Structures are given as structure tokens and as C-alpha cells.
Amino acid sequence: MDERTQRRYALKAEMFKALAHPMRIYLLDKLKERPWCVCELAAEAGIDKSVASKHLSQLKAAGLVDDEKRGTLVVYRLVAPCVLDMAACAEGTILENRRKKLDVVQAL
Amino acid sequence: MDERTQRRYALKAEMFKALAHPMRIYLLDKLKERPWCVCELAAEAGIDKSVASKHLSQLKAAGLVDDEKRGTLVVYRLVAPCVLDMAACAEGTILENRRKKLDVVQAL
DNA sequence: CCTCTTGTTTCTAATTTTGGAAACATTGCA
DNA sequence: TGCAATGTTTCCAAAATTAGAAACAAGAGG
Numbered sequence: 382m383d384e385r386t387q388r389r390y391a392l393k394a395e396m397f398k399a400l401a402h403p404m405r406i407y408l409l410d411k412l413k414e415r416p417w418c419v420c421e422l423a424a425e426a427g428i429d430k431s432v433a434s435k436h437l438s439q440l441k442a443a444g445l446v447d448d449e450k451r452g453t454l455v456v457y458r459l460v461a462p463c464v465l466d467m468a469a470c471a472e473g474t475i476l477e478n479r480r481k482k483l484d485v486v487q488a489l
Numbered sequence: 490m491d492e493r494t495q496r497r498y499a500l501k502a503e504m505f506k507a508l509a510h511p512m513r514i515y516l517l518d519k520l521k522e523r524p525w526c527v528c529e530l531a532a533e534a535g536i537d538k539s540v541a542s543k544h545l546s547q548l549k550a551a552g553l554v555d556d557e558k559r560g561t562l563v564v565y566r567l568v569a570p571c572v573l574d575m576a577a578c579a580e581g582t583i584l585e586n587r588r589k590k591l592d593v594v595q596a597l
Numbered sequence: 598c599c600t601c602t603t604g605t606t607t608c609t610a611a612t613t614t615t616g617g618a619a620a621c622a623t624t625g626c627a
Numbered sequence: 628t629g630c631a632a633t634g635t636t637t638c639c640a641a642a643a644t645t646a647g648a649a650a651c652a653a654g655a656g657g
Binding site for chain 4: 598599600601602603604605606607608609610611612613614615616617618619620621622623624625626627
């Protein structure tokens with residue numbers, strides 16, 4: 382595998398890594414409703430603002446969200462269009478496969 | 490957030506975690522072509538068979554691939570329909586956002 | 598200027614993930 | 628039965644991730 386191809390796989394993995402945490406998916410779900418500032422999200426999620434800030438920073442680095450300063454607030458908003466479909470697909474796939482496995486077990 | 494909702498987010502995160510590694514995305518890409526046995530994939534990827542086995546095991550646990558024994562071989566095949574679209578979406582989204590950022594930088 | 602609010606960064610400890618080697622299990626075949 | 632090939636599991640050390648506390652930065656308003 383050449384270096385360029387390797388970078389492409391690393392790039393894709395980076396995006397999935399950004400989604401590989403329950404809290405970050407929760408935050409994306411909230412940002413789907415409307416833009417939120419960090420303090421609001423932290424309170425809503427029941428986590429420390431530094432933790433929320435770091436999660437949001439990861440999502441931003443992956444290009445999934447963007448932020449904008451408004452006075453002392455930093456407002457985050459969703460920018461990636463297909464992310465939520467991906468999350469829905471993820472859940473659907475897992476549940477579907479689990480059901481299939483259960484069917485197999487029951488058929489034995 | 491109630492416990493059930495929390496489990497749903499954890500479930501989604503589990504799936505993304507399975508995708509959050511360059512090698513595993515590479516393996517999925519190979520399995521998109523056709524079913525492969527572990528030794529073939531390990532040789533193709535240039536990694537130890539135990540490492541390949543463990544990566545494939547993670548993908549199977551996430552319901553993304555399935556395996557079948559054929560003599561001494563274990564053949565893995567792709568089962569999740571939307572995974573590859575997700576990977577393509579991931580790459581597209583990242584590249585698009587990077588381009589946007591570059592445009593912003595150039596516009597300054 | 599001082600203080601409060603909001604966010605980010607830094608530091609640390611705990612947890613998780615990873616790769617490689619070795620041991621082990623299973624199957625096919627001479 | 629003995630042996631080779633294939634996969635999985637186990638063990639270990641290195642690397643990465645995470646949460647929380649504390650320090651730090653930036654702006655708003657008196």
C-alpha cells in the first residue's frame with residue numbers, strides 16, 4: 382500500500398474516531414436541533430465545561446462542527462451533512478444484525 | 490438523560506469505534522471486493538495474522554462482517570450495507586471542509 | 598482597573614487500545 | 628498417528644484516550 386493510500390485510510394479513521402464516543406454523538410445530536418454554546422451543552426449533558434470543550438474541539442478538528450465567538454460565548458453549530466445519517470445507519474445496522482443473530486439462535 | 494437513551498448512544502459509539510482504525514477500514518475495503526480468509530488479508534495488509542484476526546473479530550462484534558469456516562480457513566465477508574457509504578461520506582466531508590477552510594484562509 | 602463569566606489549555610492518573618510474540622486449538626493430509 | 632497450515636487467545640509493554648482539577652486567556656460590565 383503506497384503512502385498516499387495509507388493517508389486516505391488514516392483520514393477516514395480520524396473521522397470515525399471523532400464519532401467513537403457516546404458523549405460526542407450526544408453533542409452532535411443536540412447541535413442538530415440548533416447551535417449551542419459550550420456552557421449550555423455542558424449543563425445539558427451534565428459534564429464539566431472543560432470536558433465539553435475538549436469533545437467539541439475534537440468534533441471541530443474532524444470537520445463535523447464549527448464554532449463562532451459571540452462575546453464571551455463560543456457557539457458551536459453542525460456543519461457535516463451526512464454525519465447524522467451515518468449515526469442512524471450505525472444504529473440500524475447493529476440492531477438489524479443483532480436481530481438476525483437472535484433469529485439464528487432461535488432456529489437452532 | 491435516561492438509561493435507555495444512554496445505551497443507544499453507547500451502541501452507536503461502539504459501531505464507530507469499530508471503524509476508528511485505518512487498518513480496519515482497509516480490511517473492510519478489501520472485503521468489499523470479495524470474501525477473504527484471514528491469512529490472505531494479513532499477507533495483503535502486511536501484518537501479523539494474530540493482529541488481522543483481532544481486527545476482524547472487532548468488525549464482527551460490531552456486526553459489520555461475518556465469518557465462515559472452510560477447512561482450516563476462516564473466510565470473512567462484508568455484511569453491513571451502509572458502512573462503505575459511510576466511509577465515503579466521511580472522506581468527502583473531511584476533504585470538503587478542508588477545502589472550505591483553505592478558501593477562507595486564501596480569502597483573508 | 599477590577600471582577601465575573603465563559604472557554605481553552607495543561608497536568609495527572611486511570612483506563613483502554615494496540616501490536617507482536619508465544620501458546621494453544623482445529624483441520625487436512627501423508 | 629504425526630505433521631503442517633491456519634486462526635484464535637493470552638500475555639506483555641507501549642501508546643493513546645479520557646475525566647477532572649487547576650491554571651490560564653479573553654471579553655463584558657461596573
